[in-house]
Amino acid sequence: MTTLGIGIQVAAMLVGGAYVLAVADRLIGGSGSNVRSAFSYPVKRLSFLMLQPVTTTERPDLAAWILAPSLLLGLAAVGAVSIPIGGPSPGGDIPAGLVLFGAAMLIVLVAVFIFGWAPNSVLPMIGGYRFAAMVLSIGIPFSLVVLTTAIPAESLSVGTIVESQSSLWYLLVQPLGLPIYLITAAAIAFWGPFDLPEGTDLAGGIVAEASGARLAMWRFARAALMVTLSLMGAAVFLGGYLGPVLPGWLWTVIKTAVLLILLALTGRTMARIRVQRFVWFGWVVLLPLALVDVFVSGWVAL
Amino acid sequence: MNPGLLSYFLVSAFGIGAVVSGWLVFRTDSMLRAAYWLMVSFVAVGAMLVVLDAQFLGLILILMMSGEMTIMAIFMIMFMMNPAGLNPMTMVHQHRTSMVAGVGSFLVLAWVGVVAEFPDRPAPAVDPTAALGEELLGRSMLIFESAGVALLAVMIGAIALAAKRGRFGDADAGSVEPEIDVDTGSRT
Numbered sequence: 001m002t003t004l005g006i007g008i009q010v011a012a013m014l015v016g017g018a019y020v021l022a023v024a025d026r027l028i029g030g031s032g033s034n035v036r037s038a039f040s041y042p043v044k045r046l047s048f049l050m051l052q053p054v055t056t057t058e059r060p061d062l063a064a065w066i067l068a069p070s071l072l073l074g075l076a077a078v079g080a081v082s083i084p085i086g087g088p089s090p091g092g093d094i095p096a097g098l099v100l101f102g103a104a105m106l107i108v109l110v111a112v113f114i115f116g117w118a119p120n121s122v123l124p125m126i127g128g129y130r131f132a133a134m135v136l137s138i139g140i141p142f143s144l145v146v147l148t149t150a151i152p153a154e155s156l157s158v159g160t161i162v163e164s165q166s167s168l169w170y171l172l173v174q175p176l177g178l179p180i181y182l183i184t185a186a187a188i189a190f191w192g193p194f195d196l197p198e199g200t201d202l203a204g205g206i207v208a209e210a211s212g213a214r215l216a217m218w219r220f221a222r223a224a225l226m227v228t229l230s231l232m233g234a235a236v237f238l239g240g241y242l243g244p245v246l247p248g249w250l251w252t253v254i255k256t257a258v259l260l261i262l263l264a265l266t267g268r269t270m271a272r273i274r275v276q277r278f279v280w281f282g283w284v285v286l287l288p289l290a291l292v293d294v295f296v297s298g299w300v301a302l
Numbered sequence: 303m304n305p306g307l308l309s310y311f312l313v314s315a316f317g318i319g320a321v322v323s324g325w326l327v328f329r330t331d332s333m334l335r336a337a338y339w340l341m342v343s344f345v346a347v348g349a350m351l352v353v354l355d356a357q358f359l360g361l362i363l364i365l366m367m368s369g370e371m372t373i374m375a376i377f378m379i380m381f382m383m384n385p386a387g388l389n390p391m392t393m394v395h396q397h398r399t400s401m402v403a404g405v406g407s408f409l410v411l412a413w414v415g416v417v418a419e420f421p422d423r424p425a426p427a428v429d430p431t432a433a434l435g436e437e438l439l440g441r442s443m444l445i446f447e448s449a450g451v452a453l454l455a456v457m458i459g460a461i462a463l464a465a466k467r468g469r470f471g472d473a474d475a476g477s478v479e480p481e482i483d484v485d486t487g488s489r490t
Contacts, residue, residue: 061335096357103365110338110368117334132372139369140457156358283464287457 010080016253017227017260018042018220024261029268046216054212057119065118069214072111073221079104079228083235084159086249093159098150101158101232102143105188108225109135112190112197115218116206127205130275131197134187137282141290142184145177148290149236151297158232162240169239173300176293178237180286182263185229187278189222192267196275230259312353320346331390333382337375341367358434 022042030038056062082097094100109132116128150156152173153164161170171178187194198205210218234240234255241248273281323342330336344367351360382391394400438446 064335094357096361099358099361099365103361103368106365107368109372110341113372114338129376132376136369136373143365280464283461287461291457 006081009085010077013080013085013231013253013256014076014224014227017230017256018223020257021223021226021260021264024264025268028264046220049211049216049219050213052212052215054214055209057121057209060120060209061118064114066214068111068115068118069217069221072108072115072218073224075104075107075111076221076224076228079225080231082158083228083231084162084241085231085252086247087241088159088163093157096156097158098146098156098161098236101228102146105142105229106135106139108188109139112206115210116197119209121209123202123204123208124206124210127197127199127202127208130199130202130205131190133275133279134190134194134196134282137279138184138187138286141180141282141286142188144290144294145174145180145184146232146236148174148177148294148297151294151301158235158240161236162242165239166242169237171237174237174293174297176289176296178233180290180293181233181237182259182266184286185226185233186263186267187282189225189229191222191226191263193270193272194278195267196272196278199272226260226263227256230256230263233259309353313350316346316350316353320344320350328393330393333378333391333393334375336393337371337378341371344371 019042022045023038026038026041027035030041079101082094082100084093112131113128116124116126116131119125147156149161149170152170153161155161155164186192190197196205198207202208204210207215207218231252234252238255238259239251240255241252243251246254320343323339323346326339327336327343330339345364348360348363348367351357351363354360
């Protein structure tokens with residue numbers, strides 16, 4: 001497939017997935033909204049934000065503040081490039097695609113930290129520090145569970161990992177993988193119940209000073225990041241495009257949408273925990289479990 | 303444009319980017335900006351490696367940098383007691399020593415670049431994962447195994463430290479809201 005084709009495919013997945021996520025989130029969490037208004041809600045909200053004037057703060061780092069949402073969106077797109085959507089790509093895919101994805105997802109830390117730091121305002125900055133504490137605690141388990149799927153597939157290419165699941169999904173081969181992946185992915189996308197950097201106790205945290213088009217861009221970039229994380233979860237744990245009867249791309253869309261709706265559901269229904277407790281959870285619970293996942297998968301593969 | 307010319311162009315562009323962002327590290331007036339310009343410089347070097355067909359190495363370099371640079375920035379800000387890192391401050395000191403060190407190391411590296419004989423055979427087309435496995439368990443086994451065991455020990459040590467009961471109570475002490483005494487209405 002041509003570079004342009006892959007670009008259009010990724011853009012369509014990110015925009016479509018962001019819409020699905022916004023509608024699901026509205027249906028689950030929006031109070032007093034009927035079904036029809038939930039489907040038009042993302043468009044209305046976008047129009048509202050685009051018409052809103054962009055406020056500023058005293059002596060912000062304006063360049064960093066404007067560019068951070070674009071960096072976040074760019075990272076979501078880069079992470080999605082290595083994932084085959086409709087079937088095995090004829091030109092072969094990126095040999096170290098899984099590492100490319102991991103690198104893009106860990107630089108999210110930089111984008112969020114800068115977005116919180118740039119307004120020169122105290123609450124967004126605390127939100128940025130919170131995010132740094134969270135990501136540094138779950139970065140290792142996140143990388144470990146993603147990379148563990150490369151052990152039975154004997155390849156770091158996402159296409160090969162999908163192909164190697166033709167008999168059995170890695171959801172069943174590595175039962176610890178998907179739960180740890182979803183928890184850490186929700187934290188990396190600062191999605192509920194781990195939306196502590198944007199917590200209401202910080203009056204919005206990293207977005208406390210953001211408004212208008214800048215906030216709209218940031219919201220879209222975060223939704224695109226959720227889509228990329230769900231795409232990768234569907235590819236490495238749920239068999240990606242593999243499935244009977246329906247065409248491959250439709251299976252990818254269905255599996256990604258299922259993960260997105262699941263994340264929207266847990267994000268709205270589970271209780272928030274404090275950052276200190278989350279850091280403890282990351283180091284004491286998730287990291288050992290991820291190591292167990294690596295050891296067991298390695299042992300099974302031998 | 304043929305692939306050889308394209309990669310020549312890309313390597314040059316990323317190389318210039320790495321040098322310029324490395325120079326900007328010392329031209330900014332804030333520790334956070336300096337740390338992240340340094341990260342941009344490293345990412346450009348990683349991109350050069352990717353273009354030069356060392357995909358895995360380049361991507362791992364980029365992967366490591368985001369966390370490292372943020373930790374470095376946080377520690378610098380803590381030690382400088384400049385909580386946001388936003389107050390302007392100069393990023394250069396010890397001018398004479400650093401100038402001598404900078405020019406000296408540039409000359410040494412340039413000399414190596416000019417004098418050393420680099421192999422010009424094209425990289426063999428093998429699966430990078432297989433090549434990496436051969437390298438890890440082949441001639442570099444001792445280095446990688448000792449580094450790997452050391453890193454695993456560090457991870458287990460970090461878990462032990464994080465999970466340990468300390469003199470201030472449980473590891474997660476203070477992260478849970480104290481319960482409210484219903485009779486008095488105060489926190490116990």
